[in-house]
Amino acid sequence: ETGVTQSPTHLIKTRGQQVTLRCSSQSGHNTVSWYQQALGQGPQFIFQYYREEENGRGNFPPRFSGLQFPNYSSELNVNALELDDSALYLCASSLAGRAGYGYTFGSGTRLTVV
Amino acid sequence: GESVGLHLPTLSVQEGDNSIINCAYSNSASDYFIWYKQESGKGPQFIIDIRSNMDKRQGQRVTVLLNKTVKHLSLQIAATQPGDSAVYFCAENISQAGTALIFGKGTTLSVSS
Numbered sequence: 001e002t003g004v005t006q007s008p009t010h011l012i013k014t015r016g017q018q019v020t021l022r023c024s025s026q027s028g029h030n031t032v033s034w035y036q037q038a039l040g041q042g043p044q045f046i047f048q049y050y051r052e053e054e055n056g057r058g059n060f061p062p063r064f065s066g067l068q069f070p071n072y073s074s075e076l077n078v079n080a081l082e083l084d085d086s087a088l089y090l091c092a093s094s095l096a097g098r099a100g101y102g103y104t105f106g107s108g109t110r111l112t113v114v
Numbered sequence: 115g116e117s118v119g120l121h122l123p124t125l126s127v128q129e130g131d132n133s134i135i136n137c138a139y140s141n142s143a144s145d146y147f148i149w150y151k152q153e154s155g156k157g158p159q160f161i162i163d164i165r166s167n168m169d170k171r172q173g174q175r176v177t178v179l180l181n182k183t184v185k186h187l188s189l190q191i192a193a194t195q196p197g198d199s200a201v202y203f204c205a206e207n208i209s210q211a212g213t214a215l216i217f218g219k220g221t222t223l224s225v226s227s
Contacts, residue, residue: 004157033213042203042217043158056212090157099213100148100205105157 002027004093004106012112013081021076021109025093029104031055032074034066035090037108043090049074050096078111086113122221129227133191137204137218140185144206148215149178149189152201161189161202191223199225 005024013019025032031050035043045058049068063079072093078085089109094102127133139147145166150158164171164178164187171178177190191198201222205215 031213035215035217040219042205042219043215045214045216048212048214056214058214092157094213097213099207099209099215100146100163101160103160103213103215105159107155107157 004091004104006089006091006106006109008109009107010110010112012114015081015083015113017081018077018079019081019111021078021089021091021111023074023076023091023093023106025072025074025091026104029093029095030072031094031096031098032068032072033092033094033103034074034076035092036060037088037090038084039087046076081113083113086111123219124222124224126224126226127194129194129196129225131194133189133194133198133223133225135189135191135202135221135223137187137189138185139187139204139206139218141206141208141216142182142185143208143211144216146207146209147178147180147187148205148207149176150203150205150217151198152203152220154200158203194223194225196225196227199223 007022033048034046037043047057052068065077067075092103092105148163149161152158162173175192180187201220203220205217
């Protein structure tokens with residue numbers, strides 16, 4: 001059974017640029033959730049995708065968007081990058097309706113905006 | 115603001131001691147709580163969970179206590195080992211609102227041998 005894989009592991013972008021982060025869900029999981037973790041803080045829920053549609057969103061502006069593909073993998077896109085977007089971006093896959101025990105987190109993508 | 119928080123940002127213990135990590139939550143609608151362990155360079159790893167209809171749950175070397183009256187939960191780790199060194203987060207969920215988790219800021223546990 002494969003876990004959640006995220007790519008790239010590290011990324012440096014310039015303010016104003018756009019970035020795409022990728023996540024492959026664990027085998028058998030059909031839901032993907034994205035979290036932003038600033039340094040020294042707990043993860044913050046960005047949004048969740050189920051059946052290729054956004055199915056829940058946290059307090060993040062529209063320049064944070066995503067996609068889910070038929071194989072349940074997902075992308076997180078961030079436009080017009082700001083310095084405060086520097087963070088670890090975590091992807092978690094699960095079966096629909098399963099939180100906590102049902103979540104499997106990836107190791108994240110470390111995004112630095114300069 | 116944060117609806118889940120930990121009382122202490124750091125906790126240092128000796129190997130073999132019991133550790134207690136505390137967390138306060140403010141949303142009375144939350145009905146599911148989870149403790150996660152996050153090691154450097156990794157994503158959060160599930161430790162143990164508890165639903166609001168319980169006040170205690172035990173796992174292997176870990177126990178979670180939930181006090182709904184004061185909106186408090188704790189994680190107890192028995193016979194703490196150096197491998198337990200990590201950042202620990204509590205997270206809450208409102209099951210009827212979906213699977214989004216609200217995390218606190220975390221407690222860094224350091225175990226010295």
